[in-house]
Amino acid sequence: MTVSTLPDLPALAEFERVFLPNIEEDKTETLEEYLKVGGYEAVKIALAKKPEEITEIIKDSGLRGRGGAGFPTGMKWSFLPKGAHPRYLTINADESEPGTCKDRPLMEQRPHTLIEGIICSCIAIESEKAFIYIRGEYYKSAKVMQDAVDEAYAAGILGDNVMGSGKRVDVVVHRGAGAYICGEETALLTSLEGYRGYPKLKPPFPAIKGLYDKPTIINNVETIVSVGWILKKGADWFKKFTHERSTGQRLLCVSGHVKKPGVYELPMTLTLREIIYDVCGGMRNDHDLKFIIPGGSSVPWVLPEHLDATWSMEGLAAVGSSLGSAGMMVMDHTVCPVWALANLSAFYRHESCGQCTPCREGSAWLQKIVMRIERGEGEEGDLETLRAIAGTGPNTGMICGKSICALGDAAAWPVSSALNCFWDDFEEHIKTKGCKYKNKRYWMQDDRFVNETYEHKPSWGHH
């Protein structure tokens, strides 16, 4: 299964896994099973507190959003305008960032922990209605969540009298239909409202004017699950494992060329080296490590020289990258960085919503150039053009900081990062009109993105 056991590391001696403990022995998919292991205790705790007390506990715990931006959750909640009702809680389960696959096991294997967290959060923000927006590809997650919600309604845990408290919490499970952009919080809202998933112009921010123009809090699945555990076990428990301002446990998804890819529940105190070589058992076939994309495809790449960086928000920021959504892709020396970038650029081109100029045109242009270089048709000046478009860091270049949402930046960062890390490889591709990596996949030669006519869908996929 994707949920993987941890090795006996001294650093993890006192670490307690709660999100996804040993799944094989500890099945908690049904309400009955979950109640046996102390399920919904957090709701009782929350019901006994005032809303602002809960928010204070969450603030105290240092919990930061697990979706990628890492915004402090308690602070986000406190932005809600006083007395404005109705207000909505929206759970972002549109986990689409390449390399990230943590919310799926959370929902599929312990759906009630999410419902528990939702009820606690609704009490804290005084909302009576929550929406879980699950990406369309997660058929099973949606089904399991819907079943769990139905169970919770039947048991009086959800509905107009939450566990006999007289409080009302409704939960609606809503499915997306295949759009990465809907993971962007305001795009998620427009999608939930039944429109094309276009990000909204900000300000106003969702906490002021969100879903159906009402104050709305949007939190990631893992964030909301954490809320329940923090209430159960206390803020101090959550802060036990802390690196700088990164507190508590996180689900790490490791994919790519390691021996044991998987989803690991870890404190943010280990180094990248410990994660790859101890937690994940080292590189596949004992190959050399080429580079790591540590936080989902959008974040800057990390080279082996930074392996001793701490796997935390601050630790990765110190080496110029980001923890993002904690989806770590590990590449060994067989991977051509130009090819890898072409793959990611194609992804962003495909997933740009097309609403604003820089992202729509920029993501496609970047992809065209990168793919051309990959094909061995690069020309002198291409790298300078890539640099000019993608920039050299935050808010530089022609896209970053100029688009409606962060997808534009996300499309540009891998390019600028790849150029930073592997300029020589790119130059070599252009000079030699070819690629030295032996196991390169040649699929990109069937130039699917260029020079087609588009009447219907898309230039991606087969027709």
Add this chain to the structure above:
Amino acid sequence: MADQSVHPALKPGDEEIKLVINGKEVVGKKGETIISVAAREDYYIPHYCWHPALSVAGNCRLCLVEIHLPNPRNDNKLAPLPKPAIACQTPITEGMHVFTDSQLAKECQEGMMEFLLVNHPLDCPICDRGGECMLQRYSMEYGTPHTRMRDPKRKYLKPEADPLIDIERNRCIMCTRCVRFCDEVAGEHVMGVFARGSDNYIGTFGQGPVANILSGNVIDLCPVGCLTSKPFRFKARVWELLQTQSTSIWDASGSKVTHWTRNGRLYRTTPPSRKYHGVYTVNEDTEEFIDNITRFGSDFPSHENRWDESRVKFGENLLPAAFTEAVRRVATGLKKVADEHGPDSLAILVSPRSSMEEGYLAQKLARDVIGTENIDWRVSFQTAEAAEAAAQAFQHANGDLEDGFDAVVVLNGDYLHSVPAFAMRLKEHARLTGKPIVQIGHHHDAFLAPHSKYKFHCAPGSTAKALQLLSKGVGGDTSVVSELAKIFSTESSRVEALITLLKGVEGRGLVLQSLEDLNGLLLPNEVPAALAFVGALGGGWKYIPTLRDRNAFGLHAVGAQPKADAEGKSVNARQLADAIEDGTIKGLLVLGADALHHSPDRERLLASLGKLDFYAVSDLFDSDYTRIADVYLAAASHLEKDGTFCDVEGNLARLASTEGLVGGARPEWEMLTGIATIMGSDNFAYETVEDVFKEMMSVIAPDFKGTFKKLLLAGPRNDNSIKDPGGARTHTKDYNPGDYRTDGAHFRWTGEPVAIDDQTAAPRSVPESGFDGFLLTWGEHVQGDDYHLNHASIVELLQKAPYVELNPVDAVKLGAETGDRGTLDINGESYEVELKVCEGPAPGVVYLPAGLGGIKLSGLTDTQAVKLEVVKSNALAEAGAGNTA
């Protein structure tokens, strides 16, 4: 600025905000965006997606500006925002410093311009937008001269979606103005953005047309060459054309237009062009939108049947003659009839599209020279009684949309297809301000329906009764509630809510009445009822009657109809055929043959003309009405003459000649001057039409302050256009919003409201219930049969196929849905129509736009029961077919 209590840009009560733009201290009001304030202060910020009439999309990113804000945590020292912000959406804040031309702002502009051109085909030499393309302009002003694009460009298929609008998606920059216009202003989301990311494109569902009377405006709204005019395609370059500011002769809303001509030929008609960077062009920021008939139908004078030489009958033949000779023949012909049978044996009929000057001179000829009251323009009504009611309505008209409204009561009618631009402005005001629209009657306007707070349907003929009861209701009589609830088939609580709403209006209220409804059959009791209702509502309430006829109000104002006390003693337009038949009228002068064509019983009228001793007509075309004349006077068309028109709101606008006269055609004011002079009057010594205007205004509006020249200047109602550095290229003049208002002109009635008695208000007889069919209601449709439109070059694309509106309740009973076909039986004749299910007609009522597909409704004297049968086809499958490219 120090001593000013209120900044000129603000109104009292606005919250003032001080900010700095490019180093200059400026003032704005709270809630304004940077782009609006900057425009007012002469700082032009480039933009594509932003448009003053549309919602903010914020997608082109061209208006990114650099912003520095005072930081309260650092002693209010200025700190730059980490990212540039879009000026179109960012509200101004106190102490904000905006830089529209800083290094960062310029980089953003250059970057966006490069992006927008990355996939652009750069086919300017074959693009019709050339010369007025914002992509061209901004490239020069804000772009870079080079491109780094080396890859193949994106290419789209070219759909044949709309017969009038050409879509070239490769040139599209996805600003979505067209989509937002259709959705927000034109009222239906028929255009959309399809697919995703860099492959997205604009279009219509199933390549269908943008079927809307306002659709042509997307052509002007498009800042690039994506949406262009099909009729204008490849015909001319815009800079080769002469522009003339004029006014529409189609839309009684009073739309201002620019005619674009060359060598005497009209190439296109657009909303008023305005100066942009020294060049007059269709400014893509214009908020003036025009209907498609005005836009595409104004070229009818070039029709091949044009007779531009006057003709005189010799024996059986109508032969070309000099203008002076023709005028002499008319004068002597009229004089002969008057001498033989008396002055009241003569009648003058004026086209409802005549100018006010023409109407003024015609009535002066009739009254002062001939000595008769037999003058009229009200040709389109079903009965003489209706024409009289219309005169009463115009006599009491006193409302306009200039300052908006706090509530509006809309009575029976299809306003969008009668006065399109007026209906659009009304809806926009309601949509943007949330002010309530209340619709009352047997036929509601489907276009206004989505924005109508209350909709009360009643049976045909009951509107007057309902208004009478409502008048009592707002006066405090609560006993009427239950009866009203019965008439409206609704709960008492809704009626009470309506009365509360109407009573609660403290500012401006409007009552709208379409004189088109049933072509006036019900007006004799509905007009007095509406006027009494306005009176009962009290001070802030005003009344606007609407009629499709462009210059109805102007002609009424100059007295081109029998005086009220002469009605009945004189012959009006609706009595003309009878009067000719029985020999009362022996001589007839018609100014504009459309006056005859628009008569509901035009066949009878046409047949009767042969009985006249003398029949003279001025017109443009060789037609049934002109071929039989004793004298044909070749008239100058709306493109060739000057004159003044008045719209439904009482605003004056000047029709202006584009390139002068054609052939031997002359404007009617010259004809009338000549006829009167030859008939012996010395009171017609006019040198120019301006002389006529001056005399006319001194008679009908002694306090009028404007001038004829100034009326030429057309412009938007709320001029927040971007200012420009100057340097005109064409003969177009600048516009001053105050110039064309008719302040001082007594076109607006200010007296006491009329009373209405129970007998007048009593419901008209309607067919017994239990009949097998629907009650018919109808009105003229701007896209229907029209004498002038029939001569337009693309008439077949402008006239709509016949359809009927049907209430959803009835649609369910019939199993019908929009798009199905049906047959409509009226008086034994069967017509094939398309069905449109909407909330317009009341249950049990069908609405037929008259004139579509040649459906005539002559001889109807009361509400008719008609049969409608559905020919069920699979509309869904049809819509799906042909979509797969």
Add this chain to the structure above:
Amino acid sequence: MRESNAVGYLDDKHEEIEALCAKYPSRRSALLPVLWMVQNKLGWVPQDAMKEVGDIIGVTAAEVYEVVSFYTMFQQKPTGKYHLGVCHTLACAICGAFEAIDYIKEKAGINHGRISDDGRFSIEELECIGACAEAPAMLVGETLHGNLTPASIDKILASCK
């Protein structure tokens, strides 16, 4: 295309749709779920169904088409009985996704276009489907299969009767 005079695609779902609409503060929110109903029933979303959905939700067909064409999981062309969605984004790509795609096409008999000759399978390359730790991965209908190998692909295809 439907036979003429055929009933609507969703005629048997009106109660379900109304219940769905009631869950949201705005009727329009039910648009995606209703489109899913159509796709679950037909395997794709034909254009006449878009018009029907628009009438039910109260929006124009153009608005429905805007939405359908935005979300890539809504199929605008018929699919095979089993629709295979194979992930090709980086995490799967570096673990052999393209080899897997080639292998699946060969074994499923998809020689040209996206539907197999016998109509049983259709294939689509998907962007990241959130199974990175089990790369390469694919969706067969609604079921996720990870850690694809030639042997497991054989087994999966064989089970698709």
